[in-house]
Amino acid sequence: MVITQLTPQWPPSGPRPINLKYDVPQVTALLELAFSEKLDPEGRESVHTSNSAFFLWQLDRDYRRLPPGYVWQEDGRIIGNVTLINTKTPGRHIIANVAVHPDYRRRGIARALMEAVLAQVRARHGQTVMLQVLKDNINAIRLYESMQFTQIGAMTEWRSNISRLRDIPPASFGDVGTETRLEIRPLLASQWQAAFALDSRSLNPDLTWPEPIPADFYRQGLLRSLRNFLRGWSQESWVTQDSDGQLTGIATISAEWGGPYTLRLRVLPEQRDKVARPLLAKLIRRLKNQPRRTVAIYHPDDDEPMNQLLHAANFSPRRTLTHMRYDVT
Ligand SMILES: CC(C)(COP(=O)(O)OP(=O)(O)OC[C@H]1O[C@@H](n2cnc3c(N)ncnc32)[C@H](O)[C@@H]1OP(=O)(O)O)[C@@H](O)C(=O)NCCC(=O)NCCS
Numbered sequence: 382m383v384i385t386q387l388t389p390q391w392p393p394s395g396p397r398p399i400n401l402k403y404d405v406p407q408v409t410a411l412l413e414l415a416f417s418e419k420l421d422p423e424g425r426e427s428v429h430t431s432n433s434a435f436f437l438w439q440l441d442r443d444y445r446r447l448p449p450g451y452v453w454q455e456d457g458r459i460i461g462n463v464t465l466i467n468t469k470t471p472g473r474h475i476i477a478n479v480a481v482h483p484d485y486r487r488r489g490i491a492r493a494l495m496e497a498v499l500a501q502v503r504a505r506h507g508q509t510v511m512l513q514v515l516k517d518n519i520n521a522i523r524l525y526e527s528m529q530f531t532q533i534g535a536m537t538e539w540r541s542n543i544s545r546l547r548d549i550p551p552a553s554f555g556d557v558g559t560e561t562r563l564e565i566r567p568l569l570a571s572q573w574q575a576a577f578a579l580d581s582r583s584l585n586p587d588l589t590w591p592e593p594i595p596a597d598f599y600r601q602g603l604l605r606s607l608r609n610f611l612r613g614w615s616q617e618s619w620v621t622q623d624s625d626g627q628l629t630g631i632a633t634i635s636a637e638w639g640g641p642y643t644l645r646l647r648v649l650p651e652q653r654d655k656v657a658r659p660l661l662a663k664l665i666r667r668l669k670n671q672p673r674r675t676v677a678i679y680h681p682d683d684d685e686p687m688n689q690l691l692h693a694a695n696f697s698p699r700r701t702l703t704h705m706r707y708d709v710t
Contacts, residue, residue: 394455396497399462404452407459408478415480451497453481453490460485463494465501468592472508475591479512479521495528503709510707513590515700516682522703530705533587535682539696543642544673547695551662563656565632565663568618572628573599576618579628583647588681588704599631613638619663621656630656632664641675642668646687653686661690 399408453461460482466475476498481490502510514521516535526532568576576599586593599618609615618633630648644664648657668676680687682701691698 513702551659632660644678
């Protein structure tokens with residue numbers, strides 16, 4: 382008896398939708414090769430995370446609104462990939478894992494794969510496609526700009542460990558008394574909407590990854606506390622206010638059980654000089670009482686005074702990613 386195993390009939394070369402049953406190992410190997418100069422151990426870990434993303438896609442209906450991207454096959458093997466990921470926001474998608482094998486570059490393969498993915502988004506009435514690219518990856522940025530992606534801004538990821546953090550004075554030299562005038566207090570449960578409005582005003586929502594924070598991000602209350610407790614999450618926020626009681630800044634520490642602390646510092650642009658430093662000083666004082674774990678903060682790359690403060694507090698920049706956006710019209 383002859384047993385014939387059915388294998389998919391791919392075209393000999395060119396773009397085609399990824400087949401999760403057959404392609405994932407080859408795509409992972411391609412990503413490791415294509416990003417090898419750029420990946421640190423954590424980056425390599427994220428390549429494996431994209432494996433889990435493919436796996437999730439198979440299980441979860443929410444992830445299946447659009448197929449997860451295209452590959453390019455040549456000489457019987459995969460030499461190009463562009464992954465498409467859905468977000469929780471309908472119509473908003475993410476492109477990731479844009480990679481072409483070094484031996485096949487500058488032949489228009491990445492462009493053709495991007496075009497295939499964008500055509501798919503358009504056909505399914507998607508509205509927005511976002512991507513992140515290392516700020517110094519000029520070649521990739523050139524490719525995306527030539528395809529009508531626009532730069533929104535860049536965010537730097539800073540890291541430290543609680544054991545390494547240095548206190549920073551809450552007031553600048555020559556600014557004595559600022560701390561006493563500026564009261565920092567815990568966010569009240571009734572201020573969650575004002576906190577969200579302040580957050581959206583102080584940072585372009587497209588600079589939060591993978592999507593803007595939800596409108597109830599700062600909401601507290603019994604149900605929220607219970608849900609956070611069950612998931613092992615914690616979140617604390619402190620605010621500054623002006624003389625009319627309007628919020629001028631908000632500083633947040635979030636953590637998942639056993640995971641790194643993530644800081645978030647949002648300040649009205651016109652109040653930056655006055656409140657950014659005391660709020661960061663407050664976060665650092667608060668962290669000093671916490672278990673010694675990694676601390677991360679993602680902050681706009683062009684906020685030079687904050688960059689200096691983060692250096693002074695002994696954070697180190699890990700990488701800066703430019704956020705780009707494509708609007709389907
Ligand atoms: C970036 C990358 C995907 C481009 O793939 P590619 O198939 O070579 O790209 P294309 O041939 O389709 O080029 C499209 C455009 O990108 C730009 N570009 C790509 N590579 C370039 C290079 N080495 N120098 C200058 N411009 C370049 C050009 O504008 C080019 O258009 P042109 O050829 O008409 O001038 C590929 O170099 C790669 O895999 N790099 C490593 C992984 C990576 O950085 N991915 C991006 C992550 S966000």
